[in-house]
Amino acid sequence: MEEKKLKLEDLLGETPATENKDQIEYVAIIGAGVMGQGIAQTIASSGLDVIIIEKDQKNLELAKEKIQNSMRYEIERWAMTESEMKSILSRIRWSLDLEEVAECDLIIEAIVENYQLKRILFKKLDEIANPETIFVSNTSTLSLTEIAEVTNRRDKIIGMHFLNPVPKVPLVELVKGMDTSDDTVLKSKKFARKIGKTAIEVYEYPGFVTTRAIVPLLNEAMHILLEGIASAKDIDIAMKLGYNFKMGPLELADSMGLDEVLTWMEQLWKKLGEPRYRPCPLLRKLVRERKLGKKSKEGFFKYDDDGNIIE
Missing domain, CATH: 3.40.50.720 (NAD(P)-binding Rossmann-like Domain)
Structure with missing residues (x-):
């Protein structure tokens, strides 16, 4: 009885012809x-x-x-x-x-x-x-x-x-x-x-995970500053040292772009109707003044050309 010869594809399985076509290049x-x-x-x-x-x-x-x-x-x-x-x-x-x-x-x-x-x-x-x-x-x-x-x-x-x-x-x-x-x-x-x-x-839902979780934190930090409870610098120090954040919430908002942050808050406030997403008046004021954070070199802090806070 003639012995059937094994082919490489019998061992490895067929390689889909569409594999390269499906590559994102x-x-x-x-x-x-x-x-x-x-x-x-x-x-x-x-x-x-x-x-x-x-x-x-x-x-x-x-x-x-x-x-x-x-x-x-x-x-x-x-x-x-x-x-x-x-x-x-x-x-x-x-x-x-x-x-x-x-x-x-x-x-x-x-x-x-x-x-x-x-x-x-x-x-x-x-x-x-x-x-x-x-x-x-x-x-x-x-x-x-x-x-x-x-x-x-x-x-x-x-x-x-x-x-x-x-x-x-x-x-x-x-x-x-x-x-x-x-x-x-x-x-x-x-x-x-x-x-x-x-x-x-x-799931497709306003804010997903990261935006929905971070926006209330940023908003609350802005309200703390607005109410005069602490300076912007001390608010960020408190969150970095107290909760091991790599960046404080106000500097984080500046790095995101205050106009972007305002848009997120307005969208979440409009779609979910929860007060925690209602934009802080201080944020609206800074955006009106075109103080948009690091990209404009001024927001809650002032920045140099490399995006470092100017003390």
Whole structure:
């Protein structure tokens, strides 16, 4: 009786033909703000190519300068080498043309937290991008399902809420909308691991975990300052020494951007109706005065060009 010869695939199993096709290798980021810059740096650091798309040339040039300054600061701290910085920057492209997303495997939206603007953007992207491309929103308070309604790929839309500063925070919240497929979730998890992030799955609900938990703390710290109970410096010292926080709540709010924090509070206050999310009047005052925190060099504290508090 002739003995059947074993083939390699009999031992290892068949390799899916779609494996390479499913790989995420080229990522687009829409929005060159603080979050967009951080996400781009993180992705490029992992060896993937990324393109940042912004609608305004001035904002694009400013973002280029900021991302380079951020990495140069890391070099000064011996946390990065010149060759690493050059390698990261070589993987980042910049553009004003939304049509560039056509060849991307994954698109991350990192624009302002505005429901209508996000829907308009997703509708445009849906017309341009490859049908298999996954759309990601970095929203922290808005409904992913409602944003996805304007597209023809609701199963390929997911939320990935990154935290600032993105290159240093090893966490991302993975938000599954009502129509998000299990395949999209799986691919997004693999992508998160690839860029060095631990992904936690959360239900689609205003604020998810991190924003909903941190906002009341920030708000209460602002009220303590408003009521004159302690200075901004002493409030932050109390939380850092008393509860082992790496950064006090007021400096944390400054680093997030006070306009962003105000938007989160207003969204949560509007959607949940709970007083703990009602923005402190002091926060509204600072935002009106365009004292937005580290990005404007003044908020609850004043900052130098490297983002360090000026005593």
